Amino acid sequence: MTWKENPVNHAINKPVNKPVDKLIIETRELWKTYRSRAAVKHLDLQIRQGDIYGFLGPNGAGKTTTIRMLLGLIRPTRGSIRIFGKDIRKERMDILRRVGSLVEYPSNYGHLNAIENLEAIRRILDVPRSRIDEVLSIVRLTAHAKRPVKGYSLGMKQRLGIAAALLGQPELLILDEPTNGLDPEGIQEVRELIKEMPRQRGITVLVSSHLLGEVEQMATTVGIIREGEMVFQDTIESLHQQAAGGIRIVVSEPEDAQHLARECGYHSTKSGAALEFGQMNDEAVSLLVKRLVENRHAIYRVEEQRRSLEDLFLQVVGRGASL
Ligand SMILES: Nc1ncnc2c1ncn2[C@@H]1O[C@H](COP(=O)(O)OP(=O)(O)OP(=O)(O)O)[C@@H](O)[C@H]1O
Known part of the structure; x- marks a missing residue:
């Protein structure tokens, strides 16, 4: 049985069953082709305000390619991307000012401490200095703020990456495999942090992963991508119902x-x-x-x-x- 014939797949590309006016990210018929090979195919992504959207798929499924398109790092071959209701082709800078992201491993200067690392980004973003203390407190790194980053665990470095993504007070946080390579404790720390984003800070989150168990514990909505195509998109409750x-x-x-x-x-x-x-x-x-x-x-x-x-x-x- 192919996945298309599969009864569990009736939710393929189905719009999320909530009012469409609250969509923070919406892609339509999004494609990215490398030479003749499609890394992403007719992808209709819908992420609502306040969602923790778990973007799930095996390695090589097209998650990073999609995220790079959302962040304007690579150009789609075809299709449209709207973020905050605006077209990324026309209002890229306006959109990206409101987005924080962590794509692959965060880059830090190991000999500098957390405050010094964040200071470099703060200047570019031109936000008040007090924001550094705020984001360090959010990611629970205040006590380690003056230690050189090279002594940090991978989980702490990842949290510092999230702190950097939060500096500009984003409305949308895009995290590409933020728990990759972390030990169970580090995974839990990052997961707890992500879970509090919508509730406590009003931030919508897109988080990619290749681990269902991890996404299941934090996501409100799940999009499953396979070989560049969306094969399931709906609420986590709906995924549970399909398993019944x-x-x-x-x-x-x-x-x-x-x-x-x-x-x-x-x-x-x-x-x-x-x-x-x-x-x-x-x-x-x-x-x-x-x-x-x-x-x-x-x-x-x-x-x-x-x-x-x-x-x-x-x-x-x-x-x-x-x-
Ligand atoms: N610059 C590129 N040139 C050619 N092919 C590419 C390029 N970038 C990605 N691909 C291909 O596109 C497909 C999707 O890759 P992508 O990195 O988006 O997957 P992914 O779901 O993020 O997987 P992973 O978790 O392993 O990063 C893969 O087959 C990859 O080899």
Whole structure:
């Protein structure tokens, strides 16, 4: 079965089910082609205000290429990009003034401390000096501010990179694989930091990752890209719903029980002593169980057959994909 035939993919390129006037990023039919090879194909990205948008895909799927286009670092081959409702081709500088970003590893001067590193960027952005203390406090580096950066852990360097991205008080933060190469503690630190951005600071976040487990713990919306194409885009709740499976009931007399279930309007397939139904709501399960019991069936087990999100993700991106 190809991913296009796959029932879980009905949300392909589906607009996020919320008012469209609150879109912070919107791309339409975005393409980037290198020679004859498309790194990004007809990509319709929709990111709402206040979202933490987890941009997910295996290595080489096209995440960095997309992010580079959003930041105006490379030019799309085709399609449009609107950020804050403005066209990136026409109002690039106005847009980028309101965006903070961390693309790949942050570059720091190792012999300088955090304050000195941030000071260099502060001058370019022309923001008040007090902003340095503020961003160091946000990323919880105040206590280490006067230590040379070369002594920092990778997680601390990454947090300093986020501090730099926050200096200009952005409304949108774009982070490309910010937890790449971090140990579990560093991953948790960065994740907690990202989670507080919309709530505490009103900042919309786009964060890319190749790890579903990581995105799942912080994102409100998920976009999954595979070989340059968006194969799923919707809320995290919707992703969970898609992972929800059918109901399996193990009974004493499966054939009779199947017949009775059919009379009640529920189609099932028999697997040994079990009847397997599609998705059913609680009320339907309760009614069916009641009828079975009334007809003297012994019920040994009622269970939901859930796929793990990881299974769903692998199904969406293809099992051969490197994660
Ligand atoms: N400058 C370039 N010239 C030619 N091909 C490129 C260029 N940049 C990227 N590509 C190709 O485009 C595809 C997408 O790459 P991209 O870096 O966007 O993927 P990614 O999802 O960010 O993966 P990763 O997590 O490994 O960085 C890859 O096949 C890559 O080899």
